[in-house]
Every structure is written in structure tokens, then in C-alpha cells.
Amino acid sequence: EPEVTQTPSHQVTQMGQEVILRCVPISNHLYFYWYRQILGQKVEFLVSFYNNEISEKSEIFDDQFSVERPDGSNFTLKIRSTKLEDSAMYFCASSPSGLGGTDTQYFGPGTRLTVL
Amino acid sequence: AQKITQTQPGMFVQEKEAVTLDCTYDTSDPSYGLFWYKQPSSGEMIFLIYQGSYDQQNATEGRYSLNFQKARKSANLVISASQLGDSAMYFCAMREGRDNYGQNFVFGPGTRLSVLP
Numbered sequence: 001e002p003e004v005t006q007t008p009s010h011q012v013t014q015m016g017q018e019v020i021l022r023c024v025p026i027s028n029h030l031y032f033y034w035y036r037q038i039l040g041q042k043v044e045f046l047v048s049f050y051n052n053e054i055s056e057k058s059e060i061f062d063d064q065f066s067v068e069r070p071d072g073s074n075f076t077l078k079i080r081s082t083k084l085e086d087s088a089m090y091f092c093a094s095s096p097s098g099l100g101g102t103d104t105q106y107f108g109p110g111t112r113l114t115v116l
Numbered sequence: 117a118q119k120i121t122q123t124q125p126g127m128f129v130q131e132k133e134a135v136t137l138d139c140t141y142d143t144s145d146p147s148y149g150l151f152w153y154k155q156p157s158s159g160e161m162i163f164l165i166y167q168g169s170y171d172q173q174n175a176t177e178g179r180y181s182l183n184f185q186k187a188r189k190s191a192n193l194v195i196s197a198s199q200l201g202d203s204a205m206y207f208c209a210m211r212e213g214r215d216n217y218g219q220n221f222v223f224g225p226g227t228r229l230s231v232l233p
Contacts, residue, residue, distance in 0.1 A: 043207060043223040089159055103211070104151065105221060107161035
């Protein structure tokens, strides 16, 4: 069964450094998402991406963040100048389409980011 | 206002018994989807079950069923014949239909289920 994959599973970085989190969505899916989950808290939406552009983003997704689909398979989240409060689990998700309220999003296993 | 409410921060159930995890939601959109995800201690998010706002019947997937009461805006997850491996955090999520593309989920705070041997 196809699945969303994410690398690395755990990333440790120093405050102020840039990190890139990588995701490979399910191959025939068209919509891609990033979420984050601070330890012990609920999952929060960051951004959705369709047709090579951002379609929605939350208040969390400020200028520190960017997303890119550099080729036909990868979907990346870049965090510039990381802060301690960026420490969280970051989930990538994909869905076949994005229309209506019926589309299931499939999540990757997550990347645990630790900022020291 | 919270869009998704899960009033049970923690639940215990005896192995082989059934358990109901509560979820209520708030939306004015007639088109929406409700989802349940399981998050074991390893951290991944596993899709369990989906219910569409226009679905006439309650969704079922193996041991999981969704008790959908549209008028009450509730979408409770029922797990039958609990197994030790069901111990995890369970999140209810909603996705509202919109005219534009690119939609996102709103997650509830989660319920931690512990299955006792």
C-alpha cells in the first residue's frame, strides 16, 4: 500500500540554523500539507500546497517557513533561523484532491525536530 | 471557539471490551468530513475512519465504527473488542468544504486510550 514517507525521522539542530524537512507524498496525490505537533499538544495546520503553489497557510506559517516541490516526488519544508519553540513533530500529509469536505489526508510518520 | 472538542483527555478500557471516544464539532458549512486518527507512542498518525456530512449511514472499518449524530454535531468513535495495541492517542479531525482548493484539517485535543490486560 502506498504511503507518505518523511526524512529524517529525527533532526537535531542549533538555534539559528536552517533545516529542511523532506517528504515524499503518495505518487498520484495532488495536494500536500505540513502540520506540526508540539509535544503533548494537538496537531496544528501549517500550509497546504497545490499546483506548485501555496493554497492556504496558517498564522504559524510566517516568513521563517517556506515550502517547495523541487522535483516530481519530493515536498520540502524549510525553516530558516530555527528557534527553540520550533521544536516539534512535523507531519507531511497528502490527499488525492482537495475539493469538498470528503478527501482523506494520509500522514507520514513525522520528523521530530529538536532545536537546542 | 473550538471547532473540535474531545472531552475525555484519558480513557481506560479492559481488553476485549468496547469503548466509545467522544467527539463534537462546530461548523456552519453543510459539506464537511470527519476523521479519526490514531497516534501510537511511536508518533505516527494513522488514519482510521472517515464520515462525510452527507453520508446516510455510519461509517465502519473493521473494529472501528463512527456513531455520527448530525443534529447533535457529534462523531464518536467506537472501538469494539479492544486490544492492547489499541493503546494510543486518538484524534478527531474535521475538514470543511470550501469553494477554493487546498483545505486543511482542524484537530481536536485528543483522547489517550489505555487498554488494560
